[in-house]
Amino acid sequence: MNRICSLLVNYSASICITLSLIACGKNESSTTSNIVEDTKPKSSTTVTNTKNVSAEKNIDQATQNKIQQEKDAKFVKAVLSSSSSSQSRLYNVEAVIPSQCYTKTEGKNNPCLTCHQFTFANEGRANRMDDGDLQGDYGFSDVGVKNHWKNLFEDRTERIAAIPDDEILEYINQDNYSALAPSLVARGWNGWVPDLADLQLGAQAFDENGFAKDGSGWVAFNYMPLPSTFWPTNGSTDDVMIRLPEKFRTTAAGKYDRNIYVLNLTVVEAAIKNFRTLSIPTMNEVALGFDIDGDNKLENAVSEMRRPTRYFGAAADEKVSTFLYPVGTSFLHTVRYIGVNDKGDIYVPKRMKEVRYMVKTEFHEKSMLGNFYAEEQRDKMEGNLPRYPTLGDKGLNNKFGWHLIGFIENADGHLRQQVYEENLFCMGCHTTIGSTIDQTFAFARKVDGAAGWGYINLRGMQDVPVYGETMGGIASYLQKVGGGNEFRGNDELQEKYFPNGKLDLAAVNKAKDVYELIMPSRRRALDLNKAYRTIVQDQDFIFGRDANIKPLKNVFESIDTEIEPLEKKFRSSFDMRLDWSKTES
Template identity: 45%
Template sequence: AALQYVREDNYRSLVEALRDRSDYPGYVPDLDFDQGFDTDGFANDGSHWRAIRYKPFLGTFWATNGSTDDVFIRLPSAFRTDAGGNYSRAVHKLNYAILEAAICADPSQTDALIDREVETVDENLAGFDLDGDGTVGGSITRIKGLPSNYTGAASNISVRRNLYPTGTEFLHTVRYIDPDATSMIARRMKEVRYSRKLIDPSISERPKIYSREMNDKEEGRVPIYRGGPDLGLRNAFGWQLQGFIEDEKGRLRLQTHEEHVFCMGCHSSLGVTCDSTFTLPRKVPGAAGWRYQDITGIQDIPQAGHNEPEILTYFQRVQGGDEFRANDEILARFFPGGVLDENTVRTASPGGANDIRFLIAPSDERAMRLNKAYMALVKSQRFDFGRDTVISPPANVHPSIQNGDTQLRQTGKVYSDGTLWLDWN
């Protein structure tokens, strides 16, 4: 019954219900998953959503910890039209290539030193030398250095490092686990998350936003966000987020205000994000990263600025496979006798015989136990207690907190070198 449940479609009924509501002002999901995506990753339904293939974020979004997901991006219409206002796939792809260079390159590099693999694009459309070969023209597959502006009808829009253009949209679905599906991504959705960048604070305004946040924390003030569930909540950096989650019968419903605030915690209050987002900096470079999510073939490369593989580093520092160190399967597989088997983990790194699925995909048995645990949470609707899929009560949680020094810094367990960005080289 659980396997049948996770293979059911609960997305289309949400779309149909919202389309019929004249009193609903929010986002109506407009991506038709059944029509699929073309070879460039663009939705076949004409919605202009584009699929991103990426290395999943650490811990929470590993299938072994309870959820799978997929992510899509959509740029404003100016980015997909030429100077005459006509749709151009070539212009569209070129602007995405420029965005990829602006967002995905190692932040420690200066603009001039950027060297990013991109999908094959037409340099003639840009009108300037993008690949640094001293000439303008022909097909290119790398961008070296960062151009000042986008192209086509978006040629008046400046390229800003690690910042998305105003009007950029993301669609993110969080899903159950299907042991037999590609990358274990089930048809049934736990959540549908939508975000759009409504305003773009200036470079001078951004430090002030951080200062206000710091002052509020010091004075004990909790964050306040504009908006409500019907439209979504907006953070101080101009992103409006709206989400849908399963009701007790498994139908997707609008989140409450409190449930929306849960989303804002990660997309407003974490310093590790890139312009309040997570996924694009972790995109597989070039054309291979513009298609529907599939972790097959992605190996455990390091984070930017690191020497060791990312997941290996996580295992070393956490001494487990999740934030609670409660993933018994990871502990049994990779921590025999309580000691990390680094050699086995490294087989998923470049040069090894495995990919990250070897590290982060659960067994079929664990997958179904995780599905059933979350189904119980859905029936209770107690999302105010969190959304982590926990099979049994975790032992590594303090029943109460006593004030005092944690000794973490003294024992070398405070790390400040974590980053979203990856070293694909």
């Protein structure tokens, strides 16, 4: 999954250094580069199998390791002490390239497909990235060929063993969300303040139709998590909520009306999925005063909406554009630990690893977005490194009309704003990759129509195929990737579904639902929680936030760009939308 390495125009002259200077490793006196020395300890196993020769020949290895760890701690502290907008000291200027892009594919195991796709013809999509060729070509810059995600190679087994089960269970069930908003207000925060009450309680914060009980306008929806980083068996539980601007929730007279809100949410869903019709809760067209199902008559009870050309109610002045959200649409995404009880049942716990927020502030026509994608390709050819306008308390501007900001745990478990480099990590997925729909993922994977409104619940959810395929989406992913995650490093799923190194489809098909397919055992859940807790304690997210228990084997430390990631026959198309019509009754 080889991320595009150069995303947008470099707007700061202070960072317009040439790749030749980077490669030569100029010292501080000879360049203004903000690329800093790689201070994270390297794994003893490298692509070239060469050995590092220590400059401190007279110091034993244990002492060297201690010195290196002290350097790391000081370096991380220096990065975290920078302001959230500071780009003056970066460890990894290519943080937009995620760790999964360094997977050893062996030419046949394809984790690239969930991100890098060719443009779908004759659909009128806004995404013109057309980067499916990256399944067969490492499009990395000279900086990007080096894997900066050093936490992938860390062995956490001893630290995990030292954390009692009761301690981690107590930790993950503590609420670290409720204090975030008051702390931001107290410091005179000028950006979005978390405004969904009791979100730490998960499903209890919403009614049965997904509407937040606090009246904030947030609506939870049920979706199948994107493979495979967001599968609980690989480290985290999560939830996603959507909110449309106030006028999408009100009548033409400006009065709040849930029916109007549901209709406009459904219009957005139909637009993003490019559907003509979708189911809705039963509504009375006569009472509402307009046609919903497109049959040119008013009826007392309809349960289907035909996609209109304009939104309903006070938003009637807004045109509907396929594959695009209206301005003011916002998403709230919380990434959490893995809740697990004594019986091994998995649930969404109170503690959050991250709180992520994005809001669409500008609308761009598809033709203009096409220019933005072309600009990205030009930057890539010119060797420009990725940079994004910083907005202080408002996060980063992704240059496609969205502002994004994230909060992550500090060492004692409280949520803090991400610094620039930590936020830069998010840009890799929410900017220029070919598979997204208006730079987003989850909403396109929502259960269709009325049945999909409500807090995420994978129990009873069937493994339906993505459009264009017949095999279940999870089963297909397992088959194409050759493992339970991008790195083929989930030992539990490898043993369960790949007993002889080959996918056992019969075993996959025995699973009664998505919950059974992608949930970890109690032991694995506890260990994954502990593994991530060590990253939180170290605060070294700039070296990676994957909660691997042991060093990963199927990962390169550097990339040989002369080698194709995948042989041609193993490259694959992937439409992230799911065909819920294939759900068996």
